[in-house]
Amino acid sequence: MSPKSPLTVIPPDIVAVSDYEAYARERLSDMAWAYLQAGAGDEHTVRRNLEAFSEILLKGRVLGSAAGGHTRLSLFGHVYEHPIFLAPVAYQKLFHSDGERATALGAAVTQTLMVLSTLSTVTLEEVAQAETAPPLWFQLYLQADRSVSLDLIHRAQREGYRALVITVDAAMAGVRNREQRAGFRLPPHLSAVNLPSQSPVPTAAPGQSRVFDGLMKTAPGWDDIEWVLSEARLPVILKGIMAPEDADHACRMGVHGLIVSNHGGRVLDTLPAAIEALPTVAAVVAGRVPILLDGGIRRGSDVFKALALGASAVLVGRPYVQALAAAGPLGVAHAIRTLREELEVVMALSGTPTLDRIRAEHLSL
Numbered sequence: 001m002s003p004k005s006p007l008t009v010i011p012p013d014i015v016a017v018s019d020y021e022a023y024a025r026e027r028l029s030d031m032a033w034a035y036l037q038a039g040a041g042d043e044h045t046v047r048r049n050l051e052a053f054s055e056i057l058l059k060g061r062v063l064g065s066a067a068g069g070h071t072r073l074s075l076f077g078h079v080y081e082h083p084i085f086l087a088p089v090a091y092q093k094l095f096h097s098d099g100e101r102a103t104a105l106g107a108a109v110t111q112t113l114m115v116l117s118t119l120s121t122v123t124l125e126e127v128a129q130a131e132t133a134p135p136l137w138f139q140l141y142l143q144a145d146r147s148v149s150l151d152l153i154h155r156a157q158r159e160g161y162r163a164l165v166i167t168v169d170a171a172m173a174g175v176r177n178r179e180q181r182a183g184f185r186l187p188p189h190l191s192a193v194n195l196p197s198q199s200p201v202p203t204a205a206p207g208q209s210r211v212f213d214g215l216m217k218t219a220p221g222w223d224d225i226e227w228v229l230s231e232a233r234l235p236v237i238l239k240g241i242m243a244p245e246d247a248d249h250a251c252r253m254g255v256h257g258l259i260v261s262n263h264g265g266r267v268l269d270t271l272p273a274a275i276e277a278l279p280t281v282a283a284v285v286a287g288r289v290p291i292l293l294d295g296g297i298r299r300g301s302d303v304f305k306a307l308a309l310g311a312s313a314v315l316v317g318r319p320y321v322q323a324l325a326a327a328g329p330l331g332v333a334h335a336i337r338t339l340r341e342e343l344e345v346v347m348a349l350s351g352t353p354t355l356d357r358i359r360a361e362h363l364s365l
């Protein structure tokens, strides 16, 4: 049976972002579904990202006035209408025929910051030059050849991207058994169009380790971050920080922001949930740079909890892609709006009319 086409109206039974999951499943091939949902290994961390949020309880405060409240925030010199951003997700034409163009439209109409992946299926220029473009950051996978990375940095700067997000937790792809079982392969008509060509995977000689003598030969290190900082004219944010030691190192090196993330549980299984790692990272960073968080955000209350524990904003991954697959730009916009309204409800019922008022004291810790 061929997959259904995207919805053109949002049905009344989609009231929470998780309701998109079933609609997306009906519209995606088994391979695309496996790629979207997969986590590393046994997917313990994927589940933990979700469960950890439900274990944190809100406090709730009564009789406070929230009139005149808002969800605006300022980051790296720009004002954003709300703190729910779109995480970089590769190969979006797997999920919708217009790929990142469709996501960008949904983001634009909801004034949502979108982080475009290096591995997008629409060029970074086309996304930025669309008539209706959202605020954009560019996610950089450092390439083995520095001249290729530099070209991406220059292109992102030229096109008005406001920050560079360097993903540092995926020196190699995780062992994703769900993808392997589904025989996932990128269809031949799709490619990472920002890159000159798919760079060959480093190989190891017979008898050598595929990891230590192969993949790790071209993996980025701290010296590459120093190099990016010396070359880029944009704020540099590291995505994939879980250890306070790495957070401290990054701050001392001069990075401008951090994203606490375990890559949605897709790279290293049995890492803690991102929300569990946030407090220790926030403690060591001690306000030196803004911290964002992703992994497991499915409700406005999750956004609130992340902000209460030290994040300035959050990013969502799978939920907006499921909405994209289910209903294109309309779905993306509706999913973000749903999360934002849920956040506003929690803020109003917690006595926190603005984001800067949200603190750990608003949780039952």
Ligand SMILES: Cc1cc2nc3c(=O)[nH]c(=O)nc-3n(C[C@H](O)[C@H](O)[C@H](O)COP(=O)(O)O)c2cc1C
Pocket (backbone or CB within 6 Å): 035, 036, 037, 049, 087, 088, 089, 090, 117, 118, 119, 139, 167, 239, 261, 262, 263, 264, 265, 266, 294, 295, 296, 297, 315, 316, 317, 318, 319
């Ligand atoms: C299908 C898929 C592709 C992804 N591609 C990228 C990518 O290209 N670059 C990146 O830094 N993170 C990538 N991520 C990770 C997300 O940016 C984000 O960290 C994660 O999805 C957050 O968890 P959540 O899906 O529970 O919201 C991808 C995630 C998914 C689900």
Ligand SMILES: CCCCCCC(=O)C(=O)O
Pocket (backbone or CB within 6 Å): 090, 119, 170, 171, 172, 173, 174, 263, 266
């Ligand atoms: C070497 C890492 C490849 C990751 C590809 C895209 C991504 O981040 C993801 O699927 O997750």
